[in-house]
Amino acid sequence: MDEDIQEGTSVDETSSIDIEVLNQLLSQYFYTKDEQAQMQNETSNQQLDNQDQLLVELQSINHNLETLQYNTQLNNNVVYLGLVVALAVFFLVMFYKFLRNFI
Secondary structure (H helix, E strand, O other), X not given: OOOOOOOOOOHHHHHHHHHHHXXXXXXXXXXXXXXXXXXXXXXXXXXXHHHHHHHHHHHHHHHHHHHHHHHHXXXXXXHHHHHHHHHHHHHHHHHHHHHHHHO
16 A cells, blocks of 8 residues: 555545545435435425425316306206296196186
């Protein structure tokens, strides 16, 4: 190992260079705690954004269902009103014919 140390450099300088090289190599394959925390924050933010988007879509679907339910009920009411009016006209005509026979 002494053969690798060049003249004019101390042991501390060569070991710090080795540590820097080691840190560079490790940083290529592993994340630091700060990078891991940042990645977790980004993932959490993406999940929150996705949840917000899903919530907006769910509210839109809920509103559409309420509108559809209201329109269906309105259509049913119009149909029932039409049936009642038709039956009322029918009974009035029948009652008129019935009264005409006696007059």
